Structures are given as structure tokens and as C-alpha cells.
Amino acid sequence: MSVRHFLTLLDLTPEELQQIIERAIELKAMHKAGETHEPLKNRVMGMVFEKSSTRTRISFETAMAHFGGQAIFLSPRDTQLGRGEPIDDGARVMSSMLDVIMIRTFEHEKIETFAAYSSVPVINALTDRYHPCQLLADIQAYTEQRGSIQGKTVSWIGDGNNMCHSYINAARQFDFNLKIACPEGYDPNPEILDAAGDHVEIFRKPGQATENSDLVVTDVWTSMGQEEEQAKRESAFKGFIVTPEMMSQAREDALFMHCLPAHRGEEVSADVIDGPQSVVWQEAENRLHAQKALLEFLLVPRDQVLG
Ligand code: CP
Ligand code: NVA
Numbered sequence: 475m476s477v478r479h480f481l482t483l484l485d486l487t488p489e490e491l492q493q494i495i496e497r498a499i500e501l502k503a504m505h506k507a508g509e510t511h512e513p514l515k516n517r518v519m520g521m522v523f524e525k526s527s528t529r530t531r532i533s534f535e536t537a538m539a540h541f542g543g544q545a546i547f548l549s550p551r552d553t554q555l556g557r558g559e560p561i562d563d564g565a566r567v568m569s570s571m572l573d574v575i576m577i578r579t580f581e582h583e584k585i586e587t588f589a590a591y592s593s594v595p596v597i598n599a600l601t602d603r604y605h606p607c608q609l610l611a612d613i614q615a616y617t618e619q620r621g622s623i624q625g626k627t628v629s630w631i632g633d634g635n636n637m638c639h640s641y642i643n644a645a646r647q648f649d650f651n652l653k654i655a656c657p658e659g660y661d662p663n664p665e666i667l668d669a670a671g672d673h674v675e676i677f678r679k680p681g682q683a684t685e686n687s688d689l690v691v692t693d694v695w696t697s698m699g700q701e702e703e704q705a706k707r708e709s710a711f712k713g714f715i716v717t718p719e720m721m722s723q724a725r726e727d728a729l730f731m732h733c734l735p736a737h738r739g740e741e742v743s744a745d746v747i748d749g750p751q752s753v754v755w756q757e758a759e760n761r762l763h764a765q766k767a768l769l770e771f772l773l774v775p776r777d778q779v780l781g
Contacts (some may be wrong), residue, residue: 475690477592477593477594477595478595479589479592479595479596479597479757480595480596480597480606480607480701480768480772481582481585481586481589481596481598481604481606482598482604482640482643483604483605483606483609483640483643483644483646483647484643484646484709486647486727486771488647488648488649490771491602491613491647491648492648493771494610494764494767494768494771495610495613495614495764495767496616497537497767497770497771497779498538498610498611498614498763498766498767499614499617499618499763500759501763501766501767502614502760502763503552504700504756505540505763506763510518510544511540511541511780512540512541512543512775513541513542513770513773513774513778513780514538514542514543514573514770514773515541515543516542516569517538517541517542517543517544517570517573517574517760517770517773518538518545518546518573518755519521519534519538519542519543519544519545519572519573519574519575519576520542520546520548520572520575520576520597521534521535521545521546521547521548521575521576521599522548522550522566522575522576522577522578522579523547523549523550523578523599524550524556524578524579524580525575525578525580525600525698526600526698527578527600528735528768529549529734529758529761530576530578530600530761532762533652533761533762533765534576534599535543535547536762537765537766537769538769539540540766541766541769541770542637543573547573550718553757557619557632561584561587561588561591562587562588562590562591563588563636564588564590565587565588565591565592565596565746565776567588567672568592568593568716569590569591569592570593570677571593572594573586573594573758573773573775574595574596574597574769574772575592575594575595575596575597575603576596576597576598576599576678577596577597577598577599578599578601579600580601580602580699581601581602582598582601582602582603582604583688584601585598586602586706588735589762589780593671593771595652595772597619597768597772599726600636601657602636602697602699603635603636603666604636604638604639604640604643604686605637605640605733605749606643607638607761607762607765607768607780608637608640608644608733608757608758609641609644610764610765610767610768611757611758611760611761611763611764612644612691612760613644613648613759613767614734614763614764615731615753615756615757615760616689616731616753617730617731618728618756618760619729619753620654620720620727623648623650623688623689623742624648624650625649625650625651626650626651626688626689626690627642627650627651627652627653627686627687627688627689627691628650628652628653628687628689628691629652629653629654629655629658629684629687629689629691630652630653630655630683630691630703630712630725630753631655631656631684631690631695631716631720631741632653632655632660632692632694632695632711632714632741633660633693633695633697633707633711634654634656634660634661634662634663634696635653635662635697636694636697637656637665637691637693637722637733638654638662638693638717638772639662639666639744640652641654641691642662642667642670642673642674643670644774645670645674645736646669646673648671648769649673651673651675652670652673652675653674653675653677653683653684653687654674654676654677654683655677655679655680655682655683655684655714655743656676656677656678656714657678657710657714658678658712659710660710660711661676662720664680675724680713680716681718681720681723684720684721684723684724684728685724686723686724686725686730687723687724687725688724688725688727688728688729689729689730690716690720690721690726690728690729690731691726691729691731691732691734692714692716692740692741692742693733694735694736694737694740694741695707695708695710695711695714695740695741697738704762708740711740711741714723714741714744715732715739715740715741715743716741716747716774717743717745717746718746718749719775720768721746721751722751728751729751729752729753730747730749730752730753730754731752731753731754731757732740732747732754732757734754734756734758736754758760769774
């Protein structure tokens with residue numbers, strides 16, 4: 475069978491994604507119970523980071539350590555990739571030695587090219603277009619708190635960015651309704667949006683998007699790589715701050731999520747992100763458990779996965 479990659483949520487079937495969420499919950503419980511589980515002994519992961527990271531780097535490195543394997547942090551400052559070595563050459567060489575490679579980069583096409591030439595699984599640890607690993611953690615957090623997300627209503631408030639695109643794909647794969655509120659000019663990519671059909675609706679007023687919602691999600695207004703647009707974005711996104719008033723339009727038991735890092739007073743008020751409906755710390759912690767489940771899925775044959 476050809477090698478499986480995880481570049482977007484669409485690389486896995488809905489059943490496989492569901493299996494990963496269930497396994498992530500199981501692996502979390504095993505970890506909390508102090509069980510040792512080392513399915514990746516002697517396996518090595520390469521971690522290519524062309525952008526900053528706290529959660530993604532720590533969760534992948536820790537996952538490999540818990541699993542009995544190792545991770546190598548590869549900054550473009552120190553590798554030939556950063557000096558212009560062709561991506562296909564880098565992919566061939568790196569995948570001849572490593573067992574799995576995660577990449578955080580700018581252009582999504584770059585990770586697609588890398589994956590096309592890699593003989594081992596490639597994981598998208600964020601590109602300008604998608605952030606699928608975060609969605610595994612978010613869906614795990616929702617499932618733990620409220621049960622299945624199927625048929626629920628999720629509101630995305632803010633930029634039509636990489637996280638928003640992954641929420642659109644998640645709406646398709648996990649079968650929920652997504653209401654997106656974004657200012658004109660900051661819509662998600664129309665192809666990604668159109669492919670989701672009835673699963674997704676666009677609103678211009680955030681209050682409309684949160685009405686009767688089960689989960690309210692936001693993200694920064696200025697993503698990594700867009701720093702020079704900061705001032706313009708701050709004025710475009712005025713009114714898109716998630717406040718207690720906006721949360722009160724949602725269902726009483728609605729949750730609030732944010733992939734972090736967050737800017738209190740910009741996209742979300744402190745009383746929401748630090749309030750009782752917020753599950754941002756569970757989301758962040760789940761990066762570890764969900765990515766362990768993903769690594770196991772990509773690297774361990776089904777019949778060798780142990781509980
Ligand atoms: N949410 C997320 O991916 O965080 P980092 O940028 O810290 O990895
Ligand atoms: N949209 C943000 C997500 C950070 C985890 C960014 O790309 O910077």
C-alpha cells in the first residue's frame with residue numbers, strides 16, 4: 475500500500491478520523507493512569523519548523539518520547555532546505571533515514587511537493603492554508619465534554635484563515651454545521667468553501683453566527699507571516715471580538731475554543747477565554763494525545779495496536 479500522509483483532514487476517511495479521536499481519548503486515559511506504551515521504539519521523527527511554535531513542537535516531541543522513539547528538530551536556519559536545496563531532493567534524503575516527518579511551513583504547495591517525494595508519512599503541522607492537527611485536538615475536546623459533534627452547530631468568528639479552512643473540512647468529515655462570521659475581504663478560500671456545500675454558511679454579523687451554537691471558535695486576526703498587515707486587520711476585524719454578549723446568543727451549554735496563542739482584548743475578551751465555557755487548556759493538552767493517536771495510525775499496523 476502506498477504511504478499515507480496527513481496534509482489535510484480529507485486525507486483520512488470519516489471513519490479513520492473517528493477512530494483517531496477515540497484512540498486519542500484512550501491514550502490520554504492510559505497516560506493519566508501512568509501506563510507505559512512504546513509502540514515507536516527506535517523510530518525517529520523529523521520536525522521541520524519554518525514558523526514559530528510552542529504547542530506543536532512540544533506535543534510532537536513529547537509524543538515521540540512517550541512512545542519510545544525520538545524526534546529531531548530541524549530549523550531551516552541549520553539545514554540545507556533553508557539554503558535552497560530542492561524540496562524533492564530534501565524529501566528523498568530525509569525520508570530515507572527518518573520514519574515520519576512533520577512540517578510547519580508557509581505555502582501549502584511546499585508540503586504537497588515534499589509529500590510527493592517522501593517515502594514515509596508526512597504530517598502537516600500548519601501551513602498558510604490548513605492546520606489539521608489542531609482539529610484533531612479540538613474534536614477530541616468537544617467529544618470529551620459533550621459527546622459526538624455530529625449534527626451540532628459550530629460558529630467560527632474572525633479570519634477565513636488556515637484554522638477556518640480546517641474547520642470547513644472538519645464540518646464535512648465529522649458532519650456538523652459551520653457558521654462562519656468574517657468581514658468582507660477575509661472570506662475563506664472559495665474552493666474549500668464550495669466543496670463543503672450545505673455544511674457551511676457565511677455571515678457578516680458575528681451575533682448571527684453564534685445563534686444557537688454548540689461551540690464558538692476564534693483565532694488571531696493576524697496569522698504568522700501576515701505581520702505587516704496587522705494595523706489594517708485590526709480595523710477590519712473590529713466588532714469580531716468574542717464577548718460574553720456574543721456567547722449569550724449561543725446555547726447555554728456552548729463551549730468556547732481557540733487554538734492559541736490568543737490576544738485577549740482583540741479576537742476574544744479575557745472573561746470569555748478565562749471563563750467557564752472555555753476549554754482552551756484541554757484543547758492545548760489534547761494536541762499531545764491526538765497526535766499520538768495520529769502517529770500510531772500512520773506508523774503502527776492495525777493488528778499491532780495495543781490497548
Ligand atoms: N495552536 C498551535 O499550533 O500552537 P503553536 O503555534 O504554539 O504550535
Ligand atoms: N492562524 C494562526 C494559527 C496559529 C496556531 C497562524 O497561522 O498564525
